[in-house]
Amino acid sequence: MREYFNHVKAIVWKDCVTELKTWELFSTMFVFALLVIIIFIFSINLSIVNSYDVGPGILWVAFIFAGTIGLNRSFMLEKENGCLQGLMLTPADRTALYFGKMISNMVFLILMEAMILPLFMIFFNVDLVSHLGPLLIVIFLGTLGFCALGTLLSSLSSHLKTREIMLPILLYPLLVPVVIGCVRMTGEILAGKALATQLKWIGSTACFDIIYIGVSLLTIDHILEE
């Protein structure tokens, strides 16, 4: 068990070190998310619509679009120079590889989200500080679900010729429950309701997280097989 954790840790560490060297992934995701938000601001008239109504949806669209770029990039890096082959030759378990990639994807995504939130607060003139605790729980649950399923599907699509196109096509329909749940929860939290009133959404999002981590653990062996 300890060895297993060391394997996971090593993969996460490897990804973080690569990222610290180039800042490529993080900067791309951050700028992209920012652009998505700005494009939405141009496409709606904030003086007519209530920013508490449209804000949560825009925030999550930005997270998910930028996250997709991150996912695409993360397995593409492994494919270059046959790194994935090398990782698969190590004695580490395939599920450790999955967890490692998932956690590193999640770390980058959460970092990006942490940078986007203050900007979102300024642009939309929304008060996030007073609801920060529940909001972070929702963002964590949503990001976990996104990364659990996203890492599985990006490990699969990275082997295809049309990988950049196939990942969103496969990922977005499956992600619908997480998007609905997280947008709804974020909206209710910003409207000042307690997270405890949203139990069914927490339940459905958490179920999604658990189901897809489970599915990934059971099927990753069949994907990373050459």
Added chain:
Amino acid sequence: MNEDNESGPPILIWFTVLMFIAAISAIFMYVPTEKTEGIIQRIMYFHIPCAWLAFFAFFIVFVCSILFLWKKDREWDIYAHASAEIGVVFCSLVLITGPLWAKPVWGTWWVWDARLTSTLVLWLIYIAYLMLRMRTDAGSMRARYAAVVGIAGFLDIPIIHFSVLWWRTFHPKPKMITSEGIGTGMANEMVITLGISLFAFTLLYFLMMEQRIALEKMKDEIDRLKREKLYSN
């Protein structure tokens, strides 16, 4: 192969044809017109069987995907592929017949109701599944990836169902199976007609499966022969 052609399909084909004649005559002649919705309500006898078949077909994809990953037998991959294609066809029919009914009854083609939304998402999931199959070269990789998506897609259905249900719903409440028992919300003739129609469509599913599986096996055979005769030296 030859034996199948002689004994298998003809019986099934004729039985399906007979059931469809029965179903269509029941739908257009036997069953009374519904009081409030009028003639358009008869589309329900196509709409519900299509929806049932789509779900059934996707369930078969799920089961065959699991069996494929377990046994690694090409047979299960073929079944999953065939069933997914048929499922998408019937899911498309659901999405077409639904708005046709909704326009006169609700006054609009489409509303973002729970069941409509979840059917649309379901359709998108299996379109993606078929695209994945199309974009990947034949072989064990395609079969494995498709199986993973087939499993992940089906497991999403209950979560999608509940999340869009809490999101919003306008769809007519189920009339066939209610809390008072089976078929109490409908007239007897309607229940019988729906039953015949459901049965006819289910037969159609098996017929199409049989044809599609035979086609896919023929393709495999051609590939094998090509490799053997054309590329061997």
